[in-house]
Amino acid sequence: MPEVVLEQISKTYQGARGVRHQALTGIDFTVPSGEFAALLGPSGCGKSTTLRIVAGLERADGGDLRIGGRSVTRVPAAERGLAMVFQNYALFPHLSVAENILFGLRSRRVPRAERNARLAEAARQLRLTEQLDRRPAQLSGGQRQRVALGRALVSGAELVLMDEPLSNLDARLRADMRTELRELQQRLGLTVLYVTHDQVEAMTMADRVIVMREGGIDQIAAPEELYARPASVRVASFIGSPPMNLLDVRRDGTWLVLDGAEGDGDRVRIEAAGLLKGLPDELPEELVLGVRPEDLVPGPGELTLPAVRIRDELLGADRLIAFRVGTRTVQVRVRADEHRPGGDRLGARHTACHLFDRRTGARLDARRLVGATG
Amino acid sequence: MDRIVSWPDRVETALAWLAGLLWTAPLLYVFVRAFESGTADLSSAWQAAPFGRYYLNTALLVTGITAAQLVVGVLAAYAFARFEFPLRGPLFAFVLVQLMIFPEVLMSENYRTIAGFGLLDTLPGVGLPYVASAFCVFFLRQAFLGVPDELVEAAQIEGVSRLGILWKVFVPAARPSIVAYALVSVSTQWNNFLWPLIVAVSDETRPVTVGLVRFLAPETGIDVPRMAAGTVIVTAPLLALFLIGQRQFINSFLRSGIK
Amino acid sequence: MKPRTSPRRLPDQVFAYALLVPAFAFLVLFTVKPLVSTVVSSLYDRRDEGPTLDNYRLLAEDEVFRKALVNNLLFSVLTVPVSLALAMLLAVLLQRALKGKALLRAGVFAPAILPVVAVAVIWLYFYQPNIGVINEVLGWFGVTGPDWLGDTALVLPSLMAMMVWKEAGFFMIFYLAGLQAIDPELDEASLLEGTGRFTHFRRVTFPLLMPTTLFAAIVALADSIKMVDFVFVMTQGGPDNASNLLLYYIYRVTFAQHWPQYGAAISLLVIGVLVALAVLQIRLLDRRIHYR
Amino acid sequence: MALSPRTRALAATTLALTAIAGCSSASGGSGGDGAKDGVVSIDFYYPDQVGTLSTLIDGYLKDFAKEHPEIKVKGVYSGDYDQTLAAVNTAIDARKAPALAIMDQSFMHDLVERKAVTAWNPFLTSDADRKWKDSFYPQFMSNSVGADGQVWGIPFARSTIVQYWNKDYFKKAGLDPEKPPAGWDELVADAKAVQSGAGAKWGLFIPTSTGTAYWLYQALVQQAGGDGAISDRAGTKVTVNSEQNVKALEFWASLGTQKIAPTTEVAWGTSTDDFLAGTTGILWTTSGRIGSIQEKAGFDWGVSALPAGAGKGAPTGGGSLMLFDAGVSKKQKEAAVTLAKFLTTPERAADVSIKSGYIATSEAAWNTEAMRAHLAKHPQAKAPHDAVADAIPEMATPDRDRVVYQTLAPALQSVLLKGADPRKALDKAQSDIDAVLKTHR
Structure with a gap:
């Protein structure tokens, strides 16, 4: 044995x-x-x-x-x-x-x-x-x-x-x-x-x-x-091809503000009340928001990101579309035949979104804080 | 790597140290005896024979022969490794056979040749028979054969001449082998005794090895400290060089692909 | 530098021959020409009258030559394998992770860089029967040491031991290089399979070091014939020619006895043996790397 | 301008090659007629078998330069006698022979046969010259002169075999320390007494090395009543298998079987150290060792002429000044003669003797004041003088290396070290030697 x-x-x-x-x-x-x-x-x-x-x-x-x-x-x-x-x-x-x-x-x-x-x-x-x-x-x-x-x-x-x-x-x-x-x-x-x-x-x-x-x-x-x-940002970024889209965000009430954007006028704000619901109150300010490419769809969703389509790439059965969100690039995977015209938003279901503590890299879950095993 | 230490490991370690002791003890003994009365024996031995001159002769011989061997050997090795030409096989076989016919076996006739050139008792007379070394050609050819074709082709596309390719591609790529050969050659020539004994008569041409034997010639019996001092004078510089450069020395052997 | 134009470029074949000119000029001058004149010279008698086969007839009867030949064969046949075996053992021992490895390697290698004459001077003293170090050490254990260099039966083995001491470290470096070319995974695979050290050495390390062994054997064989410097310092071939070696005999005949014609005949015989050995070894070298 | 790598390499190689080539002219030699601006240049090769001679000669050469500005001498210290012979041979082949060299006297026949040396006679024309030649001991001159009366060597660093004994051991063994053994029976008895009574490891050392066995054998043959010279004056007739020859070798071998002496090689070079270390009670070796034994002995010791038997006496040995021919002009030879005369004055002969242990070569040298003062202080130094009276010539033949080193020495060693039969060994040596010498008659 x-x-x-x-x-x-x-x-x-x-x-x-x-x-x-x-x-x-x-x-x-x-x-x-x-x-x-x-x-x-x-x-x-x-x-x-x-x-x-x-x-x-x-x-x-x-x-x-x-x-x-x-x-x-x-x-x-x-x-x-x-x-x-x-x-x-x-x-x-x-x-x-x-x-x-x-x-x-x-x-x-x-x-x-x-x-x-x-x-x-x-x-x-x-x-x-x-x-x-x-x-x-x-x-x-x-x-x-x-x-x-x-x-x-x-x-x-x-x-x-x-x-x-x-x-x-x-x-x-x-x-x-x-x-x-x-x-x-x-x-x-x-x-x-x-x-x-x-x-x-x-x-x-x-x-x-x-x-x-x-x-x-x-x-x-x-x-x-x-x-x-x-369980952590590191694992998230390592597993999956292409890997999970990870966006540095700051919590501002029920909004998530995308970091790295210049000036107030361009600041990308995401309404996230639904996503944050059920998370503990002592939630940190600085977070990482992760969504896998196949979990994003063009158009609005439970969580909606303002986005600009910049290019796409055909991978046989799938199509990989790159969007700009604020100053960041986000990859979206759709079926090859699902060739919708690019809008100016990307949507995702709440359950498909992952939140991490930016300082520790640990995953944040609705019911409990899941720390990375050490 | 530290593995789990078993008792055979301990035996091997003990054996290694025993070997180290066996191999170094004689030298340590000589050094101890040479210094047993301070530096008095050393300075008297140093004055008893013109060791400075002997050293100069050895240094000139060793560098001259090694440099000449490398130039001649690199050119020939390049020809054998890189070009197709009629009789290449037989010519290379000829070089290989010469591996075993070293100048010493032909000393009588080489002596005549050198005498004919009027070079007896001169440094070129001591060095010339060693300039073409079959071992060098063979060894460098092996090294050159290992140089990847892409490197050569890249250089050719750049319009580098054939000698340029030799210098810029083959020589740098085979550097560890060249260094390793040079080290072997230096050590061989440093060791050389019989031929210089025959050809070099005066102090102006005698290398250290011959000088040492002349220095010891007086048959007064064995004066250990004096003998030890003479031996130290002859061996210390090379030992020192080796100790300083031993890492590079061993590494260049290891990298040269002597296999 | 002026740009070269291709029309003036030598054909590759001519260029290759040009590269060979220096090497072959020297080879011809110091190998071919002396070889030919050695053959010619060996056919003349001492007063340069000939041609005659007297030298070869003499060679057949010359007891000193026969002794030198037998001594040299013994010397080569014993020192070459023993030096190489020790060198291999030392390399295997000193390749492992070991505190003071660099120091030990340097220590074992040090005798190799000493001139043979210096080594001979050192050992001449060690071997002295009454005042030498070896017998003094033996004396501590109550053993009366023999006369190493004065006994006709011991002188050659004593000289062999000395040369093995000198040469083993040199060939150890060759073997260290050879060992480095062996994938450490092979050792680990053996370790995992519980292969004993000796079995691993016999079944893996030794066969994989074969190319190194062949290469080193050529060098060692050449050394065993040309490094006779110690005879000059230690024994002058005696006692009773028990330590006479071929090259030393050639030297004595040619220079001390001023008889180059007879020296030439001996040289030719030695060269014949050497070339035969070289051809044999090159054959082996050719076949050596089946599995690479 | 930066050099291209190739140019640099080329330059480096050229430099290295010219560096060696540049040194080729360093050693001049006596080539040409050696005369320039009225100054004659000559080479002078000198060996040193005892360790002190080369320093002495360096000093004499400095004095000579002061006294003879018209002659420029390049002194070359050339190792021991064998190495000197090899060096001279090399120089002859290069036609750059030294005008003068100290050679082992027994090399004479080979050198004469090869016409390498020049006889002194043409240069000894005046009465003073002849007187100079005749001043040397006839025992030393006896093997310097060929059968035809030509003089080939002038004695310089000459020696003979003497007997050293350890007086402390003799005392301890109950022997008279002032009375060395005077015959073979006494020799054996004293040696045994020293072993059993004084605890010496060995009783008697008679060196058996390849290079010197024949020399000690000569003394034994003489003592056995035979012809210790072994070779005739022309060197072409050698007798090694007479009754006395056999008897001498049997006696020598009996030392081993009686465990008085080792049956391994008694090395020439280190036998003195063995004597000094107390390994042996009695030692036969060259008179040239008196100096170093005097310097190093930690016990009371004596030196005497060898014991006598049916015959008496020991061979002389050592080096003589010889003139060479190859590439040496008449002027240079004359300069060499001048140098030889300078080196052999009674004062210098006495000086050589006092400082190196060689035997002063003429009666006049023994009568110098320096020598008298030395003898007063070191009475032992008189022993070689006494030994010279009965000295016999050293064995000398053409093809000496083959005859002496390759035939006679191994024959002696096969008996002494391996227990071969003396008569058979000597008979075989005789026929081998005859075969070699046949070509030289």
Whole structure:
């Protein structure tokens, strides 16, 4: 039962001239057994370090790490019962595909007959049977990726760590592999901890996404929840393509005033009594108003923004229209055939609007203040 | 990376330090003996032979030979790496075979050649047989082969001449290799003994290595402090240079792609 | 600079030959020409009368030559692999994260930059039977050390040990470079699989360092034949020619005995062996990078 | 104007190359007739086997420059004897030979055969010249003169083998410290006594190094009643396998089997250090070591002529002044003769002897005041003088490197270090040496 639990994991690096650099601060999360969890974040956010700590390739400075209920903080990597797929696949260039796949089993002195059986099974599942005698250099990118996967599979480990395993593939192959990986995980009931900076990978494959930022966790949620209710401005701006439109606003009674506009005459004021209703009284002055491009429609709505249409872009089935709101540009996504003439207003339903505290970046909700998990 | 420290790690660390000790102890010993009576032994050794002159000779030889080798080698490597021409294969094979026929094996005939030029007991006489280095040509060709075609093509589109491309594209791109080769060459020439022993007779041409042996020639038996002092005089400058520049030194090796 | 006009531009082939002129001029002058005249010279007797095969006949019977040849073969066959193995071990040890790594690397590399004659001077003293450091240290443990350089059976091994000490650090740098070219993910993959250090070294590091090994072996082999400076300082080939080496013998015949014709015959034999080895190694080099 | 990178590189290379080329003219030499504005320039190569000689000669050359402004001498310190030979050979090939050099006397046959040296005779025309030549000890002249009476070398830094003993050890062992062993039996007995009675590690050191084994062997052959010279005057007839030769080698080897001496190489260079460190009670080595032993010994010591057996005496050794031919003009040779005379006056010969340990080369030198004062202070210095009386010529042959170093020395070492049979080893050496010398007769 390889449930993975991280409690208050921290890590600092010794930088140049003895300056210590805090890489991770108090990381807490749990990956239940059989779940696919993605660590998502921009490069340098600490997601790879977290993964390597789980793998045992690096040691945490503090906190507790449990795999299947056993504390493994001081257990060497090889004894943690996990497999790992590396970003560059870590294939041994001088060994054949079969030897690469069986490398770990030989190290673990698994009997030959069983080795061969497992190899045949993995090769069948990954469609590598024809390539077993080749060297990695003779394989395509996708095949190499599958060899790396094969090595993880034959190990029999139920916990598999993956460090950006698809980042070296082209777009088409990546999409195929996403499906394939997810299917495999489901079929074998693997617990997967998956590092990526690609939100699409995280959103399409994971049961649970752990969004990381600067050595900490921003939000842990299922992909739908992450999209529908981002816990902070940072998450909101990171998830979605194009990302959520975010407007800096100031509260003025029941009005929201768009910041950054010059002069009183141009000041954009938005009537927002309906939106603010139900929010606590101690609501901060300075807010961020967020609306996803697909939640805005040309014309008036429950919330109405004065807007000037500036250009549009056809994206196949969708059309992306840019409007100017005050001094800011706002993206709107509509169906391609929904080619309405541009008015001078944009509307959104109240439930599609997100409000954040500008100082803390935390999401503000009608019923309660949702602070970003820290 | 600080991984989980296991006992094999500790064994390896101990081994590393043991090796470090084994490799440095003899040198430390020599330095300690050289300074056991202050600097008296050093100054008497320094005065016993014209080490200053020997150093100058070595410095001239080392820089002259290395510079000449690089010029000759860069040109030849460029030809082999960049151009197609008849007999390229056989000519390169010829260079490769010469890797193993170093001037020392042909010392008798090289001696005659140098004598024929009237260059016995001169610095050019010591240096000339080393100017064409097969190793240099081979090594730089490898480095030049690694220069991406786009760089060359970009320069060609800019209208840079062929020599210009060599200078502006190949040489900068292969700089780590050139530096690495230069370091190997400097160290080889600094070490050179047999050929200068034959050719360089007078103090005006003797390099440090030959000078050291001449300095030690008196068969009075072994005077350790004096010997240690002489050795320190000969080795200290290069050791100092190395210690100052060791990071660059090792790094240029690492980057040169000696594999 | 004046703009060049293309009509006056040399064809690429001519240009390439022009680039080769300096290198080949020197190669011809100091390799081809001496090689040819060595062949010719070896066919004359000491009074320059000939042609005759006397030198080669003498070579077949010359016990000193045979000793020097056997010594040199032993010297090469033992010092080259031992130096390289030690260098590899040192590189693997000193590549790891380790406090004082830079210092240790510098320490191990330091002997490599010393001139051989300086190394020889140092070790000549260490090896002294009665007043030398090694036997003094052995004496602390109650061991009476042998006469390292004075014993016909020990002199060659003693010299080999010294040269291994000197050369290992040099080749360690080659191996450090080679190790750096190996993807660290491979080490981590092994670590995760629980592959033992030795197994990992045998199955991954060693094979991946093969190209470095071949390259270093060429350099080491050449060194084992041309670096005979220590013989001048330490043993003059003795006792009983037990430390006589080929190049030292060539030197003695050619210069001390003033017999260049016979020296030429010996040189040719040595060159023959060297070229054969070079061809063999280049073949190996050609085949080396299958998997790259 | 800024230089283009290419021009800069070109300039740098040119600079480097001219830097080396520029130094090519640094070493002049005796080329041409060496005369300019009435000043004759000559090169003078001198080795130094003892560490003090080069400083002495530098001083003499300064004095010479004052006394003879018409001659400009460039002194070249050229290492030890073997290195000097190599250096002179190089210079001869370049036709820039030194006009004068101190050479190991035993190189004579090779140099004469190659016509590298010039005989002194044409330059010794006046009575004074002949008197100068005859002033040197005949023992030293005996191997400086060829079979045809030509003089090839003038003795300068000459030596012989003497016996040093550790008086402290002798006292401790209950021996008379003033009485060195005078014969082989005594030698063995004293050596054993020093080991067992005084705790010396070894009793007797007779160096067996490749470069010197033959020299000590000569003394042993002489003591065994054989012809210690080993070679004849022409150098082409060598006897190494006579009964006495075998007997001498058997005796030498017996030192090892009796554990008086090591069966590993007794190194020439460090045997003095071993004596000074108390490793051995008795040491046979060159008289040239008296100076350094005097300086460094931390115990009471003595020096004497070697013990006698059926025969008596030790070979001479060391260097003589020789004149060279290649590229040297008559004027330069005359200048060299002037220099040689200057360097060998009784006063300077005494000075060399006092300061370096070499044996003063003439009776006149021993009778100088400086020498008398020195002997009064250091009576040990008299030992070599006494040894000279019975001195025999050093073995000298053409193709010396092959005969002595490559044939005789390994034969001796194979017996001493590896226990080979003396007679067989010497018989084989004899035939090998005959084969080499056959081409020189």
